[in-house]
Amino acid sequence: MNTNTNSLRAGIARREITTQDKDTNVIDPLYAKVLLLDDGKKQVAIIAMDVLAIGGIGDLSDDFLDALRGRIEKELHIPASHVLVNASHTHPPGKILCDEEEVIKSTFDAVNEALQNLIPVKIGSGAGYEDRISINRTLTLKSGKHWTIRHANPCPPDEEVVGVGPLDPEIGIIRVDRLDGTPLALVYNFAIHLLFPNPQSSVSAMIPGVASGIIEEHLGNGALAFFLQGAAGDIIDVGFKDFEKPREIKIYGERLGLSTLAAWNKMETHDADLQVISETIRLPRRTDIPQRIEELLQEQKVLLQSLQSTSLNFRSFLPMYLKQQLNPDFPADYSYAYLQAEKIGNDTPREMDKVTQGLTSKYLRNIRAMERLALIQDDISTLRKHQAINDESGEETIAAEVMGVRIGECVLITAPIEILTEVSLNIKNSSPYKSTFMVAFTNGYMHYGPPASYYDKGGYEVTECLLAPEWEEVYTKTAKAIIEKL
Numbered sequence: 001m002n003t004n005t006n007s008l009r010a011g012i013a014r015r016e017i018t019t020q021d022k023d024t025n026v027i028d029p030l031y032a033k034v035l036l037l038d039d040g041k042k043q044v045a046i047i048a049m050d051v052l053a054i055g056g057i058g059d060l061s062d063d064f065l066d067a068l069r070g071r072i073e074k075e076l077h078i079p080a081s082h083v084l085v086n087a088s089h090t091h092p093p094g095k096i097l098c099d100e101e102e103v104i105k106s107t108f109d110a111v112n113e114a115l116q117n118l119i120p121v122k123i124g125s126g127a128g129y130e131d132r133i134s135i136n137r138t139l140t141l142k143s144g145k146h147w148t149i150r151h152a153n154p155c156p157p158d159e160e161v162v163g164v165g166p167l168d169p170e171i172g173i174i175r176v177d178r179l180d181g182t183p184l185a186l187v188y189n190f191a192i193h194l195l196f197p198n199p200q201s202s203v204s205a206m207i208p209g210v211a212s213g214i215i216e217e218h219l220g221n222g223a224l225a226f227f228l229q230g231a232a233g234d235i236i237d238v239g240f241k242d243f244e245k246p247r248e249i250k251i252y253g254e255r256l257g258l259s260t261l262a263a264w265n266k267m268e269t270h271d272a273d274l275q276v277i278s279e280t281i282r283l284p285r286r287t288d289i290p291q292r293i294e295e296l297l298q299e300q301k302v303l304l305q306s307l308q309s310t311s312l313n314f315r316s317f318l319p320m321y322l323k324q325q326l327n328p329d330f331p332a333d334y335s336y337a338y339l340q341a342e343k344i345g346n347d348t349p350r351e352m353d354k355v356t357q358g359l360t361s362k363y364l365r366n367i368r369a370m371e372r373l374a375l376i377q378d379d380i381s382t383l384r385k386h387q388a389i390n391d392e393s394g395e396e397t398i399a400a401e402v403m404g405v406r407i408g409e410c411v412l413i414t415a416p417i418e419i420l421t422e423v424s425l426n427i428k429n430s431s432p433y434k435s436t437f438m439v440a441f442t443n444g445y446m447h448y449g450p451p452a453s454y455y456d457k458g459g460y461e462v463t464e465c466l467l468a469p470e471w472e473e474v475y476t477k478t479a480k481a482i483i484e485k486l
């Protein structure tokens with residue numbers, strides 16, 4: 001480990017990048033925030049952006065990253081490979097940012113300002129804990145298959161669900177203090193999808209917007225809070241699927257902010273050194289899409305054939321079904337009517353119950369087939385979309401940048417992918433650094449990165465995916481090797 005201590009300097013700055021369109025409803029501003037670190041020999045820029053993704057989807061084009069880094073390299077002499085750009089993955093649909101040229105200019109200005117204001121700092125790092133606001137959206141079914149909790153799909157029947165996917169409740173924290181002990185910056189890394197703040201899908205920085213506000217207010221001294229999105233590929237907020245309550249973004253943000261501060265408060269700061277490694281690897285594109293589609297078409301065929309004609313329609317089904325649920329033993333009438341019928345040897349009520357139960361069961365089977373059919377249709381079109389992306393590339397692999405930054409005892413490892421929890425935990429748990437933080441959604445965007453073992457189990461992330469299962473091994477190996485070298 002480097003012993004060249006007592007030389008780290010840091011600078012901070014931020015710029016607003018929210019759309020200026022007056023017809024767009026904006027709850028809170030979106031920012032590009034810059035933390036610049038300088039050890040006297042090299043500089044590293046950590047840029048946290050309230051955007052959906054760095055290219056690929058959302059407002060920023062595939063050219064954005066190169067354009068921004070190119071300008072930073074040319075005018076400020078910080079190499080592209082030392083510039084980490086993380087997307088918070090905030091989701092409102094439509095245009096949420098100002099024009100791309102504006103975003104580049106504002107972000108560049110923030111880097112420049114941070115560079116002009118470098119001051120000596122001490123660094124601390126460690127972890128906070130927050131398990132009240134997020135959930136893994138991958139459900140395991142009795143069949144061993146996966147089903148993803150999404151707005152676009154129904155949930156599976158309750159009795160089919162046997163498990164919920166893994167959760168990483170760690171908040172990775174870096175404390176950056178001036179030499180007089182006052183705070184300059186707080187970096188926090190947590191995994192959570194930032195999906196729509198309200199039914200109107202207004203523009204918002206969402207949960208970290210709230211959390212950063214609380215943190216910055218508490219830190220004072222002009223300090224900035226930097227949210228770096230983690231392995232949120234399969235992580236959503238706990239209230240996501242609850243249509244009957246207003247969204248609790250503010251409560252989630254407050255919990256995240258306060259849990260971060262609680263851990264930050266106990267952190268000691270030291271002199272720290274700085275290392276950075278960036279490697280571009282080739283990840284295999286998937287070739288199994290035609291086969292997956294064929295399997296889904298087969299399932300679709302079986303389900304279609306399973307649909308039975310039924311004498312009920314929804315209007316007659318619902319009251320009949322409710323009566324059966326209200327009292328399964330006496331669905332059609334009061335219990336005394338059944339007792340009386342028994343007494344006089346009349347078995348008609350019981351026989352009628354058998355008939356109506358048969359009718360509702362049949363209708364329910366049709367409904368479940370319909371729900372699954374809708375999901376299959378959705379899956380097929382998503383798979384076709386990714387087949388088209390891969391076809392258009394004309395390549396069997398895709399370039400992915402993996403960056404490792406070590407700041408004292410703390411390591412950030414990046415991926416241009418919506419990494420899933422299991423992949424991230426594997427890397428974090430094997431790292432020699434206790435403070436190892438997965439910074440996903442960084443320096444590019446290539447959709448979801450599920451564990452190889454998920455591909456045969458179905459679920460949303462293996463569908464919204466252009467990588468072959470072998471990607472996990474290639475990426476994990478690289479990430480671990482970079483961490484070793486740092």
Ligand SMILES: [Zn+2]
Nearest residue numbers: 089193233418
């Ligand atoms: Zn996502």
